[in-house]
Amino acid sequence: MSSTELDTSTLAEKYDQLSDSQFENGKLLIKELQVENGHLVLDIGSGTGRLAEYVAKTVGKKGKVIGIDPSPHRIKVASSKVKPSSNLSFEVGNGEDLSRFKEESLDRVYLNAVLGWIENKGTTLAEIHRILKPGGKLGLTFTSKNIQKAFSTDRQVADRLLKKEPYASAVKSDDETPRHPIKTDELILLLINSGFKDIKLDIKKNTRYIPTTKEYFDKKEASAHGNFLANIPEKLRGQFKSDLEKELEKNRTPQGIELTNYSLFATATKS
Ligand SMILES: C[S@@+](CC[C@H](N)C(=O)[O-])C[C@H]1O[C@@H](n2cnc3c(N)ncnc32)[C@H](O)[C@@H]1O
Structure with a gap:
């Protein structure tokens, strides 16, 4: 599924x-990717198209941005932005499945x-390498599995709860399916194995203040x-949500509930 x-x-x-x-x-990623006027760009998992719409302005009339997403609901919202x-x-x-895109046809993905x-990241990265023009660039923002586990406020709060009953015996705390988070070094290996060069990584600390749970x-x-919360059995989800709410409230400051996490940025070039 x-x-x-x-x-x-x-x-x-x-x-x-x-x-x-x-x-x-x-x-920020688009700036790092050096997207230029005239570029042909693919946005994989474009969601509701906010970023693709922004990139379309940069590539201008001679360029083109294509967004793909498996959710027809997100594509419907995105398509409403197309003039x-x-x-x-x-x-x-x-x-x-990027088989619809021709070899060496895109400047940026x-x-x-x-x-x-993305479950099979190796296949997807190899396919991106195939469809990029020589010198074309790939850009990624993601949360790194181990960095998230060690430093994200809400992840730490959730993990603490999952160590206690009734959750401990019902939930495998490391199983995030259907998400498949990756560690940064694993990603670097996949990028090298897919043929990418000039791999650059950057990390950004984000602190947000949320007014309400x-x-x-x-x-x-x-x-x-x-x-x-797909990893929590359905019968425990309501209780988990209210426990999480109480714990998150403990991080309330005058500006709101303080949440910190780290975003990773990666760019790589097709050799
Ligand atoms: C957090 S949203 C990001 C959306 C968008 N890229 C943005 O910048 O706002 C994650 C998106 O990944 C999409 N997604 C999930 N599985 C995917 C897959 N296998 N291939 C491509 N996109 C996928 C979802 O439908 C969703 O739109």
Whole structure:
């Protein structure tokens, strides 16, 4: 089952409104990727198309941005941003099947906050290498598995709860399926094995202040397209959510609930 089968139009519309943090990271990634006027760009896991719409302005009329996403709900919201004779288009499509794209046909390919949802990352990265032009670049933003586990505030709060009953005996704390987070060194190995060179990595600390736990859950649910807390058995999910809410409230400051995490940025060039 694809991770997007539980997505809904409500979650997709909410994501479009609540995805400022992903959008801001995406803009930084696009700068690092040196996207230029005239470039042909593929946005894998484009979601509701905010970043693709932004990139379309940079590549101008001579360029083109194609966004693909397996969720028809996200593609519907994204397609509403396409104007007649636009250099922007969206199609339902999975990052694990890029066979529709021709060899050496694209200048830039990026995945913004998507890599963790791709199960077979080796195949996808090799396919991206195939479809990029020589000298073309790949860009990724992602959360690194071990860095997230060690430093993300909400992940630490959740992990502490999962060590206690009734969760400890019911949940495998390391199993995040259908997400498949990757460690940074594992990603570097995959990039090298796929033929990429000039691999650059950067890390950014994000501190956010969330006014209410409702806003926190709304953003998490919309970002996970129906898979939020999928690793917790359904009968325990309500109780876990209210336990998590109480724990998150302990991080309240005058500005809101303080949450820290780290975003990873990677760029690589096709040799
Ligand atoms: C957190 S959202 C990021 C959306 C967008 N890239 C952005 O910058 O806002 C994750 C996206 O990954 C998509 N996704 C999940 N599995 C995928 C896959 N196998 N291939 C491509 N996209 C996938 C989801 O549908 C969702 O739109």
